[in-house]
Amino acid sequence: MQRLKRFIFFVLVLQAALASAQKAPFTIHTLVLPKEIADRNNQFSGLFLRNKQLLLLSESRLQDRAEAKVYALDLASLDDQLSKKSQALAYKKYAIQNLDKVRARLDSACQTYEGLEGLTLVGDTAYFTIETTTPSTYCYLVKGALNDATTNITLDLDYLVPLPKPALTDGSHISNAGFEAATGYNKSLLLLFEYNYFAHDNYAFRIPNASRLPDIPQYVPVARLPFRVTDLVYEGKNRFTAINYFFNGADDSVYRTPAGDPNTRLIQDGKSYKNYCRLISLHYKRDKVSWKPLFELPAEYMTYNWEGLAAYKGGYFLINDKYGPSGQSTLLYLQRK
Template sequence: MPSFHSYRRGLKSSIAAALLTLLALNSQAQQPAQLRVQPLTLPRELASPDNQFSGLFVSQKRLFLLSESRLLDPDKPEGKLYTISLPDLDRKLTDTAYVLPYRKYHLAGLELLKDKITAAGQVYEGLEAMLVDDSMVYFAVETATASPNCYLLQGQLQDSAVVMNPDFLVSLAKPTAADGSRIYNAGFEALLQNKRSLTALFEYNSFPAGNFAYPFDKLRAGSISPGKPVGIQPLPFRITDVTATRKNRFTALNYFFRGDDDQAYRPAQTDPNTALVKPGDAYRSYCRLIELRYRGNTYHWQPLAEFPAEYMTYNWEGIAAYKRGYFVINDKYTPQKPYRSTLLFVQPARR
């Protein structure tokens, strides 16, 4: 018969082994899920870096692709978006040789709205987000860092153009740091529809004093009225686009660029998220999908899945939920030249 001491040693060993097993299982559970990636080759015009795509949206059995529309060419300024039908994208997912057909829409009247923004003393930098509501299309305008306001615009979708409403120019004041400074290169990068309201999400959501989403109630005749800001759980890095998935649930692109100009987006060294963007002595670019849930008048978030290493340094700017995955697109920046716009269909891998 074993002695009491040998029994106790055996019990300790068993408990220790069980704890190690639990720790190992917990460690595996903490590992971020990976995205399964399927690239979708774009036609030359759509892959051109001149588009600098900044948003995606699925509506009316079409995928809408928003060009940043910076209007830099004085001889031929052009605001535009494109659409690809979802049946054509379904075919592309199974037939990689299929060449995607597309339609182009001119944003008629965008130049006049840019002039109004300039006259107000702001510096227009481009369109950063889009929301399609039946025939109405809403856009978020980003301005230069020094400009205190961003803007919402609205247009009517027609056969070959989106006719911009010249009287719809809604200013959005940028939230500032405690010392009154503005966050570098930050605007309202995402628009979402929650019930009947349009909500704008600021790119930066790490203000110690509180972070907010900005809803607008959509009224008749296409007008909107600002509502009371609602809270967002503090969130590291950037939000660069968002897409609705289920009632009160959304998926967002959560992106970090390692450049020195973006130091405002670096989490504190004591923040666990630092390990994601600084695994060693230097920062790295990083991108993941997060889930936003709206409850208790606040948007809460949790990690969903991260991009594979070879896609981490793409500047992902657009996301649209489709079936059990998402279309995502970068603006133009890739790990190396020649730059191009890249469309992916991604799905979180099941564990």
């Protein structure tokens, strides 16, 4: 009888532990965006929290005659909407100047501009990563001064940092991949490539003093990491949080992990594949980057292509580009319980 009681007690404790482990640490809120910002043609690719603003980076696809811009949502109005005091969101738009000139320089070097993918700030200096078409050898880093008075970001034409694309062993590049994840920390920058599952070395780039044009960015080894990395935010003490996303389409088959890999169970649904998204925690220590899972998004949010991440009040803002069931830009806030 005593053994039976102990067994029942053990089962109850185990069930409670499993229930606690499975309990989502966040409550998810969908923000109602102004029509201009919700427009899918913005194709947002990055977020950054600056003072009392949440900055939204448009991909700024100049080849499609898109406007080069960054939107800024007022944090106080975001708080009001989250607390249901008001739905209205105050915002303004920063025009990115000189991007057309940067694009012309890339094109003249046969490095074809595709769009802006990463955004981070150090003080009032904005840093952007530029993605190029797949055959291009380099992606690029540019910077510009953010001016609140004129609502402009003027790119410095003397600051253009080539970022060599990691390649497969046959020398070919990963289709449609760039340095999507960028963050500033301690006056430095850390830039993470979208694909980090090479059988050979995987690496990020570190720029120790962001304000100065580096001769060669520092290579930082990255522990082999499946799926795509689409944005990155600094959390303090050399720790970061990133979006780790998998798209089930055939065009992204390079991101599929092989049979027998423990990550494959996350992206397979029978014999087919399914979209998958989680947040992961990264640690930069002893000149290398390691990672671990943090939080898996609920099923209803897996089909959005999440491209932007910003940490706020113990939680996170997430934004997609244009792909997902809403058919437009969707901004979430993951509120810590």
